[in-house]
Amino acid sequence: MTRDRIVRALVELLEDDEIDQISMAALARAANVAERTIFRHFPTRADLISAAGEWISANIFRLIPSSGPEDLSNGFRQACAQFDKHPRLAHAIAVSRVGRTARSEFRKQFIELSRDVLAPLTSGLSEKERRRAEAVVTYLDNVLAWHTLREEFGMSGQEVADTIQWAMDLVFDHLRRTAPDAGRTGES
Template identity: 40%
Template sequence: MTTPEQSKDLRAKYRLQTAHAIVEAYVSLVEERETDAVSMADVAARAGTSERTVHRHYPTRVDLYAAAGEYINSEVFGLIEMSSLRDLPDVYARVVELYERRPRLAMLMARSATFQPLRTGFRAALHTRLEQLFDAEYPEADSAIRRRAIAGLSYLDSVTAWAALRQESGLDGFEVAETVGWLMKLVLNDVDRDL
């Protein structure tokens, strides 16, 4: 016999599974359609639930966008840890591999106003990590060099840079990774030279 506590745990587990299914449904639809303009009815149908259930979990579109952003950031294109700024070109090459596996979703992440908060949050986390690494590796660098180097490296290590090079320069994913890695090394070599 199921105790009240077990029943409560099962309901909580089912709520989490349903919420996850809704987010996955939304992400798959925006990727498939290459637009973030997806109706809640379509999300409900894809998730195998009702619109009312979707709204119970995500009362507003903003709530759904935020949950989708967290899912994409943690499950699809998350931040890859590095121990040195010199790791950055290799880390970016690995990130590009992730973008190339799901290019329509990556392009939407780069261009959609809906996902601006996702980009902003990701870039803030990356910026903080680059600051930590820069300060550890270049403690004697002046603030102007530090600001320029971190700004340049954080811009290069982005889905926005990948999208621009893919669309505007016609590079394939391998070429994007090589080009961005080369530019990152130029920045770091310039910092080395200036110190």
């Protein structure tokens, strides 16, 4: 319980401050524990950041199951709604060191999920083309896309979701037109 309270307090503080601006004293006050208690549960700052990243991925910005290509863009739309509910936290996840840590395992899982979901569209492609298609789709479906389009183009989360869905649909349509086996699942 204490460990979870410390992680939750850090996540709440990340809603308002950058990770480097959060002192252990401030975290201890927010979690209502002594600083030494934090270090007992998290011997290093990296351990604390890693635990916060895992908690964020499990409780706020979850991996959304997908069974087909269109589910990926719908999942991104759902993610954008969550990013809009927690914009400072999404910003931290997108651009900070804690964000890279938080995204690391999540992105590995997401890439595997995307690869499986895209397989019906990419199975007939060369290795290079398959890898390129997977890379583009997983790059588009990313908190960094939400952050960049909001910051650089002033888009709302809804506009970001619409834009990413449009781009993904272009990729999916191209794959359906050009991949020899696209869309033919279960055939030999």
